[in-house]
Structure formats: C-alpha cells, structure tokens
Amino acid sequence: xxxxxxxxxxxxxxxxxxYNIQADLPKPMPPVLHPGTLQPIGPxxxxxxxxxxxxxxxxxxEREIEIPEPVREVFRLWRPAPLFxxxxxxxxxxxxxxxxYKYEGVSPAGSHKPNSAIPQAFFNAxxxxxxxxxxxxxxxxxxxxxxxxxxxxxxxxxxxVRVSYDQKPYRRALMETYGARCIPSPSNETExxxxxxxxxxxxxxxxxxxxxEAVEVAAKNEDTKYAxxxxxxxxxxxxxxxxxxxxxxxxxxDAWPDVIVGCTGGGSNFAGLAFPFIGHGLRGGAQPxxxxxxxxxxxxxxxGKYAYDFGDTAHLTPLTKMHTLGSTFTPPGFHAGGxxxxxxxxxxxxxxxxxLLDAVAYxxxxxxxxxxxxxxxxxxxxxxxxxxxxxxxxxxALRCKREGxxxxxxxxxxxxxxxxxxxxxxxxxxxxxDEHYDENELAQALSGLPSxxx
Ligand SMILES: *Cc1c(COP(=O)(O)O)cnc(C)c1O
Numbered sequence: 001x002x003x004x005x006x007x008x009x010x011x012x013x014x015x016x017x018x019y020n021i022q023a024d025l026p027k028p029m030p031p032v033l034h035p036g037t038l039q040p041i042g043p044x045x046x047x048x049x050x051x052x053x054x055x056x057x058x059x060x061x062e063r064e065i066e067i068p069e070p071v072r073e074v075f076r077l078w079r080p081a082p083l084f085x086x087x088x089x090x091x092x093x094x095x096x097x098x099x100x101y102k103y104e105g106v107s108p109a110g111s112h113k114p115n116s117a118i119p120q121a122f123f124n125a126x127x128x129x130x131x132x133x134x135x136x137x138x139x140x141x142x143x144x145x146x147x148x149x150x151x152x153x154x155x156x157x158x159x160x161v162r163v164s165y166d167q168k169p170y171r172r173a174l175m176e177t178y179g180a181r182c183i184p185s186p187s188n189e190t191e192x193x194x195x196x197x198x199x200x201x202x203x204x205x206x207x208x209x210x211x212x213e214a215v216e217v218a219a220k221n222e223d224t225k226y227a228x229x230x231x232x233x234x235x236x237x238x239x240x241x242x243x244x245x246x247x248x249x250x251x252x253x254d255a256w257p258d259v260i261v262g263c264t265g266g267g268s269n270f271a272g273l274a275f276p277f278i279g280h281g282l283r284g285g286a287q288p289x290x291x292x293x294x295x296x297x298x299x300x301x302x303x304g305k306y307a308y309d310f311g312d313t314a315h316l317t318p319l320t321k322m323h324t325l326g327s328t329f330t331p332p333g334f335h336a337g338g339x340x341x342x343x344x345x346x347x348x349x350x351x352x353x354x355x356l357l358d359a360v361a362y363x364x365x366x367x368x369x370x371x372x373x374x375x376x377x378x379x380x381x382x383x384x385x386x387x388x389x390x391x392x393x394x395x396x397a398l399r400c401k402r403e404g405x406x407x408x409x410x411x412x413x414x415x416x417x418x419x420x421x422x423x424x425x426x427x428x429x430x431x432x433x434d435e436h437y438d439e440n441e442l443a444q445a446l447s448g449l450p451s452x453x454x
Contacts, residue, residue: 139171239272326445
C-alpha cells in the first residue's frame with residue numbers, strides 16, 4: 001500500500017475543457033419557464049442579465065466546452081489543485097476505508113468559487129460589460145468575483161447578506177482590497193431592498209433577497225450584468241475542473257472512489273467534483289455512490305419539494321424546477337453562510353430525481369465537531385461549509401469500519417476557514433446553537449410555490 005499523501009498534477013495537465021453532464025443525462029432537463037407566461041424561455045430572455053456566451057453554456061448539451069486560454073492562464077496561479085490522502089484521519093478513526101480529499105482552499109480567495117468567477121468575468125469583459133452586480137453570503141463568492149473583476153477590468157458591486165456582513169468583517173475587507181463595493185443586504189440602494197426594510201428594519205437578510213437586489217441593479221443598468229456564484233448550469237459546468245483534475249489524481253493514486261461526498265449550498269462545488277464521475281458512470285464506467293451533505297437548518301434536498309420555483313425572493317428570476325424550501329423561506333442564522341439558500345441547483349435536483357445521488361443533513365455542531373477532528377489530524381482548518389463534507393466523509397468512514405469494508409472515499413474540501421475563526425471560537429465556547437428552522441414558515445413558503453400546469 002502506498003503511503004503517499006499528496007497527488008500533484010503538472011501545469012500541462014490543467015484541463016482544457018469543462019465537462020457538461022447535460023450531454024450524458026438519460027432524461028433531459030425540464031425547461032426553464034418565463035414567470036409571466038409560464039412558457040419555456042429562450043436565450044434572448046436571459047440577455048439583460050448575462051452575456052450570450054454564458055447563456056449558450058447554460059443551455060448547451062455539448063459534452064466538452066473549451067476553457068479559454070486567458071482563463072487557464074489565471075487558473076495557473078493555483079491550479080491544478082492538490083489531492084490528498086487523509087492517512088492521519090483514517091488512523092484516528094480506525095477505519096479500513098481510504099479517504100482522499102480534493103483541496104480547493106489553495107485559491108487566492110480560499111475556496112472553489114474563483115473557478116467560476118474567473119470565467120464569468122472573462123466572458124463578460126469579452127462582451128463589453130463594464131460592471132458586475134452580485135450577491136454573497138459568507139463573502140466567499142463576493143471576494144472571488146471581486147478578484148476576478150479586477151483581473152479583467154470590471155467594476156464589481158456585491159450585496160452581502162446582512163448577518164454575514166456583521167459576522168465576517170474580514171471578508172468585506174478582502175472584497176474591498178480587490179476593489180469591489182460591498183453593501184449589506186437588504187439595502188436602501190434598490191427598490192426591493194427598501195421594501196423589505198420597510199417591513200422589517202432589522203431583517204437578517206438571505207441569499208434570496210440579496211439575489212433580488214443584484215438582479216434589479218443589472219436589469220436597470222445597461223452597462224451592468226449579473227453574476228451568480230452557484231445553482232446555474234454554467235456555474236456547475238465551470239466547477240467540473242475540480243472533478244476532472246481529481247480523476248487524473250485518483251489514477252495517480254491507483255485508486256477510484258466508491259463514495260463521493262460534497263457539501264451543498266447551491267450545489268456548485270459538489271457538482272464540480274461529482275459530475276465528471278457521474279458522467280463516467282453514465283457512459284458505462286463504475287458508478288460511485290454520491291452523497292450530498294446539507295445543513296439541517298436549510299435542508300432543500302432532504303426536506304424541500306421538487307417543484308418549479310423562483311431563484312430569488314422578489315420573484316424577478318425565471319422559474320426553474322428544483323428542490324426548494326420556497327423562495328420566501330428565510331433560514332435561521334448559522335455559520336455556514338454559503339449554505340443558506342432556499343433552492344438546489346436544477347441539475348443536481350434532476351440527478352436526485354433520477355436516483356443518481358443521495359442527500360443527508362447535519363446540524364452545525366455535528367459539522368464543527370468533524371471539522372475540528374479533521375484540523376487536528378490533517379492540519380487544514382476547513383470552512384464551516386466544508387465541515388459538512390468532512391462530517392459526511394467521516395460518517396462514511398465509520399460505516400466502513402462497522403461493516404469491515406475497505407472502500408475508497410473521496411470528498412471535496414471546498415475551502416479553508418481562516419476567515420471563519422470567530423465561528424470556531426463560538427463553537428469552542430459552547431455558543432453555537434443548533435437552531436431549527438420554523439416548520440410553520442416552511443409550510444407557508446411551500447404552500448406559496450407558483451402553480452405551474454404539469
Ligand atoms: C459558497 C461555498 C459553498 C457552498 O456553495 P456551493 O455552490 O454549494 O458549492 C461551500 N463551500 C465553500 C467553502 C463556499 O465558499
């Protein structure tokens with residue numbers, strides 16, 4: 001047995017194409033609907049918000065989509081990203097399983113998010129756009145887009161969910177360091193933000209509200225487009241660079257995953273790792289078991305309904321079919337801000353309906369416990385979001401121990417937690433509350449789903 005712990009690819013092995021799972025799906029995706037007419041929308045309907053190059057990626061069914069050379073040039077600052085074998089964690093757990101993890105915290109922003117921020121900024125700049133507006137939760141996406149905007153000469157305005165803006169001042173400083181403007185949401189700068197504040201001046205915000213504000217700004221300004229950090233097909237597409245690299249690295253390790261684990265907010269890092277492996281399985285290869293891990297306080301895949309819904313709270317976006325808690329649902333505040341979204345990526349939701357993946361939910365204390373165990377064994381302090389993946393991987397390793405199975409587990413460590421140490425402090429002080437979402441609010445949000453004839 002090899003005792004190697006780190007698997008590195010050469011720069012020349014940086015993928016040249018993204019992988020589009022839409023080419024291999026046994027059933028096509030349900031159409032995206034216009035919120036007024038309830039008819040399928042076409043590429044032109046999205047043109048006020050996105051450049052045509054990204055819209056065409058959104059609807060493409062080509063298996064491989066080329067990564068432009070200027071994008072690969074920026075990626076080379078930190079990619080290919082390392083794959084590790086977690087020998088020490090295996091020992092601590094006493095498991096016969098082999099645990100591998102792909103580490104995305106090596107990017108300048110500290111997470112996987114630049115994998116999509118860089119190409120989104122590139123394609124917008126290429127289309128002559130001057131400014132990007134976006135939302136952010138914990139600040140990972142906002143800081144990634146701020147960096148990407150700077151690299152391709154675009155102004156960036158970020159609407160940050162109010163609770164995270166207050167909890168994570170360093171993320172805001174990072175966005176400003178990269179030259180972006182960061183505004184707490186709900187804000188007084190948009191019509192929708194003002195409406196929300198009029199109802200509840202101390203509103204903690206949500207990703208759904210921040211998206212509404214950012215979309216409103218893009219829709220009202222000719223020179224401004226909108227950028228989304230997760231959920232959409234083209235974002236998941238960009239993230240497949242994670243899984244494509246990991247496949248090469250698993251070959252280097254002379255191993256192949258039986259189980260793949262990732263954390264899911266909107267689903268982009270999870271899909272980024274899992275989709276290339278799922279596609280390999282759909283084309284006749286071995287099909288690993290795929291486990292999505294979500295927060296118990298915002299459980300779209302395990303408790304949500306598979307239905308058409310809006311992507312935002314103000315109902316400015318088209319309708320997509322996805323697992324949703326209802327667009328008016330506001331999850332309770334918890335530290336994994338990047339996982340506080342009411343819906344799940346339509347592509348992941350579709351894969352779940354096709355039986356291609358499983359989902360589980362854990363509380364934040366369960367996840368921090370796992371993250372601390374991981375940090376003490378492997379050295380890397382995971383982001384609170386990534387702790388969900390760590391928890392999921394540890395559960396799988398302990399199952400292997402109970403069943404006496406030497407399975408191979410691969411998970412995505414989506415980012416480091418260096419900007420989240422106040423959350424760790426609260427955990428050590430015993431101050432993390434596992435707040436349950438409000439069942440009545442969930443029932444109400446679900447009963448308010450738009451009605452779409454079958
Ligand atoms: C944003 C974020 C997530 C959640 O977003 P996905 O689109 O579901 O990947 C997970 N981990 C980290 C570190 C993040 O920054």
